[in-house]
Amino acid sequence: MGRRPCCAKEGLNRGIWTAGEDKILVDYIQAHGEGKWRDLPQQAGLKRCGKSCRLRWLNYLRPGIKRGNISMDEEELIIRLHNLLGNRWSLIAGRLPGRTDNEIKNHWNTNLSKRVQDQTHQNPVKWSNESEPRSELSKEESPSRSEPHPVIRTKAVRCTRVILPPPLIDQVAGKATSVHNSNSETSSYSSTRQSDLSSDFLADFNIDDLLIPDEAQNLDSCFPLEGEKVDCYPSDLTLSMHDDAEGIRSEGLERWRDTDEPFQPNASFDFNSLASFLDSDVDTI
DNA sequence: AACCCGTACAACCGCCTGCTT
DNA sequence: CAAGCAGGCGGTTGTACGGGT
Known part of the structure; x- marks a missing residue:
């Protein structure tokens, strides 16, 4: 099917946004809220593509954006x-x-x-x-640091396939099927596995589904999505895939457990503890 | 001062998914 | 069920800028 462009390209401003354009956009969104990006430029009186407006807002004008100085x-x-x-x-x-x-x-x-x-x-x-x-x-040289980092290069596609070594197949498949027991697609796991037990395993599943029940919930606990206030403790990270949870039992994590303070990474977030958690996760994955 | 080159980053582009009609 | 739309995502490009010669 055809798809009309998000905006007519003729007569539109391109390139760096001016302060005036920023102000118009901010004022409009403050008055009308986000969304309807396609119509926004016309209604706000901006000679910009709707997508461009959205990008500008999300990346630079939105409240709470930190700029530069990545620690x-x-x-x-x-x-x-x-x-x-x-x-x-x-x-x-x-x-x-x-x-x-x-x-x-x-x-x-x-x-x-x-x-x-x-x-x-x-x-x-x-x-x-x-x-x-x-x-x-x-x-301290963390285990994963000395190893090559398998950078996944994707081209604007959702991550739905993950190559797993055979030892992980059972663990992962158990999770995937429990999450996706209604999704017949995941059954490709069993058939694939039966037909090819010797090589790496290409499983069809959504990585988020795998992560959400255990690992991603932990991930969410450790790295809450922006704006979230997570009321749980990283010491609850009893990773089902790790018998050895020593890596996450750092002093800082114990401290979190002992207090009733909600976990807020913005305040005094122990990146090191999380880093060690991630190390263990990365090693497994 | 002029030029070249590498770096940083804002913005654009094309594709995708999910939702609505 | 298919078409159309809106929004989101990651890759890539364009350009400003700073340092070196």
Whole structure:
């Protein structure tokens, strides 16, 4: 079927937004709320594509956006989340309050990807800000750090397939089928497995479905989506896939358990503890 | 001062999914 | 059920800027 463009391209402004355009957009959204992006430019009197308006709002004008100065803790978190999730920038951004997927993506492409690449070639970690001492965790060579990072390159497709080594198949399939027991697609697991037990396993499932019941719920606990206030404790991270949960029983996590404070990463978030959690997760995955 | 080059990042593009009609 | 629409996502591009020569 045909698809009309989101806007007529003729006569529209392109490129960098001016302060005036920003103001018009902000004023309009404050008055009318988000949404209806296609009609927004016309109604707001902006000579911009609706998509462009949406992007501008979400990435720069929206309240609560943090600009620049990505801390090393955040960088480390991005690296680990990228290890875990691949190029799913929106998911990664959702775990970094105030950061946008575009910013994280740019930062990754310009800084972190090279750094990670360097790490795979030569073990010593080279951080952008050498003057600042690294955290204890990064001084200790974490297990995953010395290993190559399997960067998943995708092209604007949902992550619905994951290659798993045979030992994980049973664990994962159990989860996937329990989540998706109504979805006949997941049954491809069993048939595939029966027909090919010797090689890596390509399973059809939504990674979120796999994550949500246990791991992703933990992920959500550790890296709440923006704006969320999570009332649980990371020490509850009894990972079903990990018999050894020592990695997550850090002092900081114990402290969280002992207090009744809701877990709020913005306040005094122990990135190191989470990083170790992610390490264990990454090793498994 | 002029030029070149590498980097950073804002913005665009095409494709996808989910929802509505 | 198919068409159409809205919004979201990740990849890529364009350009401003700073440092080096």
